[in-house]
């Protein structure tokens with residue numbers, strides 16, 4: 001008998017966490033038959049807060065630091081982790097989670113927005129570890145392989161999702177800075193040998209302030225770049241004037257969650273430029289109150305609550321006045337009056353831009369109607385790809401999911417590559433001067449003249465992940481017999497350094513019969529789209545940010561959502577992490593569950609990830625039963641797609657729980673029908689029979705639960721008993737599953 005192996009199933013937030021309450025009992029029951037333990041690991045936002053403040057909690061309320069344990073596991077060759085998406089918290093979300101935990105009796109400290117004392121600074125630093133994208137960069141000790149499996153693509157062709165029509169007259173477009181942004185100032189070097197560098201600021205008075213010391217490895221690529229605060233603010237003002245003149249709606253698309261230091265600052269400038277009159281008039285008062293535009297206009301609403309009613313009304317009146325002379329702004333929720341600038345985590349570029357493009361290039365205005373939009377994305381580095389796609393749709397019309405090919409991605413992300421690892425090397429300048437990168441021997445590697453308010457950052461990309469990324473690209477090209485394009489822009493200093501390495505490492509592989517090329521971003525996306533509308537597939541091999549953007553952009557066009565992607569992270573130490581989908585944690589879905597007890601979250605990403613995870617367990621531990629479980633799970637998923645048993649968006653129809661029931665039934669049927677393993681056949685035959693015979697009863701029980709509000713006792717840390725009850729409402733199904741054990 002093989003040794004008992006372990007799959008770690010992460011417990012996260014929002015919709016995927018809710019889905020876990022229903023899916024995990026099924027997975028545990030099936031996996032046990034192959035002697036596999038499925039262990040959960042709580043990396044939810046609430047869990048991470050508690051783990052970081054264990055010393056503030058009573059002994060019975062302490063939790064272990066699961067993220068740290070998982071991070072260690074990624075370095076082990078036997079790691080097998082199914083990673084669901086988690087909240088990357090903005091400051092307002094973090095504060096809401098803290099308040100909820102405090103109300104539940106957890107004695108965690110308040111978030112110090114303006115820390116003064118050493119104690120406050122220490123608390124703030126600890127919360128800094130929880131803020132923003134704090135999980136993925138820690139666990140992603142491998143590069144990324146994301147694609148639509150054949151069965152999923154076939155499903156999308158058979159049941160195409162709706163696509164908004166494109167008009168040649170559409171005024172929608174992407175707008176980005178033409179100078180003064182990171183792209184314009186990027187400098188890049190490759191370390192010839194390992195060495196220490198200092199990132200330092202030299203003031204006008206010659207004073208040197210060391211901001212950060214880094215130990216760089218041989219072959220490591222280091223970039224430095226900055227965004228001019230003045231030019232950014234001028235750019236925002238210009239975009240607003242342009243919208244005012246042309247009548248096009250204004251929207252902002254950044255990634256304040258993942259780019260947790262630089263993008264909230266960019267977002268904050270957008271807020272204080274759009275509402276300039278208000279910030280000019282009340283600047284001093286807002287400073288006293290602690291208003292922070294980086295947290296959105298909601299920060300004003302929040303902080304003025306302490307003022308007398310009349311003064312609050314005056315400020316609200318002035319905010320309202322702004323709308324009369326500023327262009328219309330895209331809404332997140334027009335019914336509730338929540339705009340694009342409300343909080344920084346509502347509009348996240350990787351998901352928001354494809355949603356807009358899929359929607360005829362339009363977003364929703366304050367009257368709830370769709371309108372042409374200027375999509376403002378200050379950083380021009382990557383914004384141009386969206387303009388290319390918009391142009392393409394204007395010329396060729398919307399993409400057709402029935403005929404279009406696919407653009408899978410091989411993304412460089414291991415060891416916090418590129419911008420996504422830049423947070424501890426990102427600084428908002430407090431004075432005019434020079435930022436420079438200096439070797440230990442005093443050699444200046446690069447420098448930039450900066451002004452107060454500018455955002456300067458450095459990015460690191462290690463050599464080993466680059467080499468691994470090239471290998472992964474060649475492997476995928478070979479295995480899928482698909483052309484692969486490295487998206488490397490000759491205009492970018494960083495990409496020129498990368499290109500040298502790509503050319504070098506490609507030589508390590510047998511490339512015979514493969515079609516591998518290197519292109520700038522504009523050309524790469526154009527060629528990929530031209531091939532795509534002719535039904536052809538093209539692998540995009542990209543850096544970390546494009547990985548993120550493209551793995552929502554193309555899947556949302558092809559499949560309607562990125563949740564249906566197979567997302568594998570072959571860990572460099574030999575283990576595997578299987579991410580579910582490429583999308584997020586869908587907060588709107590939780591709202592629908594609470595109001596109507598319907599969960600439209602599609603767990604397809606979880607099904608796909610689990611099948612690979614089981615198969616890998618089987619291969620690595622020589623466990624034939626595990627392999628068979630993986631194979632039959634894949635077949636069951638195919639059947640589920642074929643029979644259209646994915647969750648519906650409408651309350652009263654099959655939802656997440658119903659789709660889990662069908663998965664279990666098809667999986668049991670597959671196991672009962674196979675003859676490779678008679679023990680498994682005998683074990684699952686009774687379950688297959690019970691579920692098949694009781695299909696109508698179970699679906700009726702599941703659907704009958706819907707339509708009424710439910711209480712799960714919390715948002716960030718819901719009550720496990722209440723949530724489990726809500727997520728497992730069919731007694732017939734629960735009993736059948738229990739009988740398997």
Ligand SMILES: NC(=O)C1=CN([C@@H]2O[C@H](COP(=O)(O)OP(=O)(O)OC[C@H]3O[C@@H](n4cnc5c(N)ncnc54)[C@H](OP(=O)(O)O)[C@@H]3O)[C@@H](O)[C@H]2O)C=CC1
Nearest residue numbers: 085086087088257348351561563583584585586588601602
């Ligand atoms: N890997 C990770 O850990 C990731 C985490 N995130 C986090 O997720 C949160 C929300 O991010 P956001 O950018 O708004 O994007 P999401 O990907 O959560 O949502 C965008 C929309 O996509 C649809 N969608 C996404 N996943 C599914 C699914 N499994 N089933 C059905 N529909 C789905 C939903 O559309 P509709 O509402 O129309 O049904 C949803 O509203 C943030 O906290 C973000 O940081 C984001 C990306 C990755």
Ligand SMILES: O=C(O)CCC(=O)C(=O)O
Nearest residue numbers: 088133136257258548582
């Ligand atoms: O970690 C995050 O905040 C988001 C990750 C993400 O969007 C992705 O990897 O596609």
Ligand SMILES: [Mg+2]
Nearest residue numbers: 350548552582
């Ligand atoms: Mg993403």
